[in-house]
Amino acid sequence: MSEAAYHPGLEGVIAGETAISTIAGGSGLRYRGYAIEDLAREASFEEVAYLLLHGSLPTAAALQDFCQRLAAAAPLQDEIINFMRSVPRDTSIMDFLRTAASALAHFDAEADDTSGEAQVRKAERLMAQFPTVLAAQHRLQQGHEPIEPDPQKSFAANLLWMLRGEQPSPQLERCMDVSLTLYAEHEFNASTFTGRVITSTLSDLHSSIAGAIGALKGPLHGGANERVMEVLEEVGTVENAESWIRTALAEKRRIMGFGHRVYKEGDPRARFLKPLCQELSVETGHEAIEAMAEVIERIVVEEKGLPPNLDWPSARLYHYMGLDVSIYTPLFVVSRVTGWASHVIEQMDNNRLIRPRSRYVGPDPQPWVPVTARR
Numbered sequence: 001m002s003e004a005a006y007h008p009g010l011e012g013v014i015a016g017e018t019a020i021s022t023i024a025g026g027s028g029l030r031y032r033g034y035a036i037e038d039l040a041r042e043a044s045f046e047e048v049a050y051l052l053l054h055g056s057l058p059t060a061a062a063l064q065d066f067c068q069r070l071a072a073a074a075p076l077q078d079e080i081i082n083f084m085r086s087v088p089r090d091t092s093i094m095d096f097l098r099t100a101a102s103a104l105a106h107f108d109a110e111a112d113d114t115s116g117e118a119q120v121r122k123a124e125r126l127m128a129q130f131p132t133v134l135a136a137q138h139r140l141q142q143g144h145e146p147i148e149p150d151p152q153k154s155f156a157a158n159l160l161w162m163l164r165g166e167q168p169s170p171q172l173e174r175c176m177d178v179s180l181t182l183y184a185e186h187e188f189n190a191s192t193f194t195g196r197v198i199t200s201t202l203s204d205l206h207s208s209i210a211g212a213i214g215a216l217k218g219p220l221h222g223g224a225n226e227r228v229m230e231v232l233e234e235v236g237t238v239e240n241a242e243s244w245i246r247t248a249l250a251e252k253r254r255i256m257g258f259g260h261r262v263y264k265e266g267d268p269r270a271r272f273l274k275p276l277c278q279e280l281s282v283e284t285g286h287e288a289i290e291a292m293a294e295v296i297e298r299i300v301v302e303e304k305g306l307p308p309n310l311d312w313p314s315a316r317l318y319h320y321m322g323l324d325v326s327i328y329t330p331l332f333v334v335s336r337v338t339g340w341a342s343h344v345i346e347q348m349d350n351n352r353l354i355r356p357r358s359r360y361v362g363p364d365p366q367p368w369v370p371v372t373a374r375r
């Protein structure tokens with residue numbers, strides 16, 4: 001391999017082929033050919049998940065069957081709930097989801113079946129189970145009992161129901177649904193690539209998903225949406241926003257929710273979510289946070305030329321929805337498991353072991369020194 005082929009962070013490197021999504025021209029995002037704006041506006045998250053996992057939009061009958069399968073798979077085994085009760089109460093939900101991805105494999109009769117049909121069935125089950133795990137763990141942490149999934153509700157409404165035990169308003173249901181759609185898939189990002197690397201060794205789906213969750217957790221990836229809320233809390237008021245952000249930039253602080261490896265002209269998902277966020281801020285009395293965010297956004301764009309990414313509006317959206325910061329990144333998992341699983345299936349269908357090379361920068365050849373002669 002020539003030196004010229006080395007790109008730190010694999011920036012700009014085409015590391016594989018996919019038919020699942022594309023960041024068209026570095027500015028738009030399409031899932032299997034459909035613009036995310038159309039999907040977020042018109043489709044339910046269930047339709048989007050079906051599109052990703054099965055390759056095409058469902059017919060009405062196929063969608064109904066899909067929703068029934070999800071509802072049937074959503075309740076958790078008692079062993080998993082008991083296990084949740086046994087972990088330290090302050091275990092982060094993100095860490096527990098990673099553990100759950102692994103633990104759920106022990107109760108899945110097809111765990112080691114890597115045929116295409118079994119992979120899809122397992123992916124559907126995981127997609128159905130993660131919201132129940134997230135909500136149950138959150139409630140246990142708050143000192144409440146878990147709430148059973150409601151098979152009559154949509155995916156988004158059921159998630160909100162299990163978190164709070166109240167029927168969500170149509171508006172909150174829609175906000176959750178849209179955010180799940182926008183987070184569902186994003187070609188060769190770090191967590192998806194992690195999942196594909198694991199699959200490329202012919203390992204099983206649950207292992208790939210557990211690895212992907214570990215990669216998503218980091219603050220440069222999925223963990224950013226929780227850090228965005230910390231920033232907004234630190235800034236505190238609209239009056240403080242300008243001086244805070246100018247100081248932070250002068251100190252070369254990394255502002256969570258800004259910048260992207262691929263979208264240099266702006267993240268289309270953030271653009272789509274911003275008006276929804278503004279609308280909800282008015283209805284929930286959070287205009288002051290919106291105004292503060294606007295000042296920060298304007299100055300980061302002006303000074304650094306860095307547009308916001310999806311995490312910038314989505315953290316605010318979740319806050320206005322009354323959701324606890326500790327579940328922001330776990331919500332990303334609940335959505336992205338659909339994208340990850342689609343990539344696992346695609347990788348397995350046309351596999352080649354992913355095994356790049358490295359450029360050696362270590363010591364020159366050394367003579368062997370016996371332990372007794374070492375200083």
Ligand SMILES: CC(C)(COP(=O)(O)OP(=O)(O)OC[C@H]1O[C@@H](n2cnc3c(N)ncnc32)[C@H](O)[C@@H]1OP(=O)(O)O)[C@@H](O)C(=O)NCCC(=O)NCCS
Binds near residue numbers: 222261309
């Ligand atoms: C996402 C991210 C890792 C992509 O970064 P990247 O393509 O590797 O870009 P780099 O880290 O090389 O940054 C390039 C320049 O922009 C700056 N920069 C990038 N993101 C920045 C941010 N969020 N705040 C401040 N400066 C930032 C870097 O400091 C660097 O400046 P320099 O050239 O003066 O040193 C980066 O933008 C980031 O850390 N964002 C914050 C975390 C985040 O929101 N993640 C969610 C992504 S969806």
